[in-house]
Amino acid sequence: MPAPLTFAVPKGRILDEALPLMARAGVVPEAGFHDKSDRRLAFGCTSEDYRVIRVRAFDVATFVAHGAAQVGIVGSDVIEEFDYSDLYAPVDLGIGRCRLSVAEPAAGAASIDGASHVRVATKYPGLTRQYFEARGVQAECVKLNGAMEIAPALGLAGRIVDLVESGRTLVENGLVETATVMEVSARLIANRAALKTDPRVSALVERFRELAA
Ligand SMILES: Nc1ncnc2c1ncn2[C@@H]1O[C@H](COP(=O)(O)OP(=O)(O)OP(=O)(O)O)[C@@H](O)[C@H]1O
Numbered sequence: 266m267p268a269p270l271t272f273a274v275p276k277g278r279i280l281d282e283a284l285p286l287m288a289r290a291g292v293v294p295e296a297g298f299h300d301k302s303d304r305r306l307a308f309g310c311t312s313e314d315y316r317v318i319r320v321r322a323f324d325v326a327t328f329v330a331h332g333a334a335q336v337g338i339v340g341s342d343v344i345e346e347f348d349y350s351d352l353y354a355p356v357d358l359g360i361g362r363c364r365l366s367v368a369e370p371a372a373g374a375a376s377i378d379g380a381s382h383v384r385v386a387t388k389y390p391g392l393t394r395q396y397f398e399a400r401g402v403q404a405e406c407v408k409l410n411g412a413m414e415i416a417p418a419l420g421l422a423g424r425i426v427d428l429v430e431s432g433r434t435l436v437e438n439g440l441v442e443t444a445t446v447m448e449v450s451a452r453l454i455a456n457r458a459a460l461k462t463d464p465r466v467s468a469l470v471e472r473f474r475e476l477a478a
């Protein structure tokens with residue numbers, strides 16, 4: 266019996282939408298997975314072919330890119346930010362839909378921004394620099410891991426690049442969306458080497474492809 270395939274999922278909001286899809290593909294974590302008091306990070310599945318690990322969204326991509334997990338589910342924002350060559354993202358699952366946007370204070374951008382230079386608070390420095398560079402603007406990024414929306418009011422940065430779904434978080438923090446960097450949805454990802462060598466990985470990719478069609 267080969268070792269189980271390791272399937273990495275983010276621990277937050279994508280999970281609720283991902284679990285029914287995973288179940289239809291035959292990946293069903295054991296009961297303890299749903300128990301918030303259970304401190305384990307790896308869980309067996311009803312099929313011995315799989316085990317599921319629950320990690321931070323950015324770490325899902327890292328585990329799969331390095332082959333420590335063979336398969337995973339993660340937002341296209343994370344995939345694009347890392348741009349790992351060993352990561353294959355063949356299936357758009359149509360869940361976790363939102364957009365990555367530039368936003369600034371409704372009252373006008375802070376004076377720390379110049380004509381060809383902006384200071385941006387973001388969890389996505391790679392995508393942010395790329396976006397502004399393509400428009401001839403140099404972006405100095407201040408890396409934050411959450412709550413970006415508070416940064417302009419406190420003078421940390423003139424604008425932010427963050428995820429927007431309903432737009433409520435922006436409005437409630439006095440910000441307006443000024444541009445879309447990319448549309449985002451969750452993808453099934455696989456490690457390229459594992460896809461070539463383990464038929465269970467390609468079979469799983471095909472199953473998800475059929476489910477998403
Ligand atoms: N408001 C939103 N609406 C829809 N999808 C979102 C929203 N915010 C984030 N996402 C998607 O969900 C992903 C984050 O997934 P999730 O919240 O499950 O992970 P997490 O591990 O809890 O994240 P973190 O590491 O930020 O705590 C983002 O990368 C993005 O693709």
Ligand SMILES: O=P(O)(O)OC[C@H]1O[C@H](OP(=O)(O)OP(=O)(O)O)[C@H](O)[C@@H]1O
Pocket residue numbers: 278410411412413414427428429430431432433434435
């Ligand atoms: O447009 P909205 O519908 O208001 O959604 C956008 C918010 O959702 C995400 O945060 P999340 O709730 O995941 O918390 P986080 O700051 O911990 O990432 C994102 O970072 C925004 O803050």
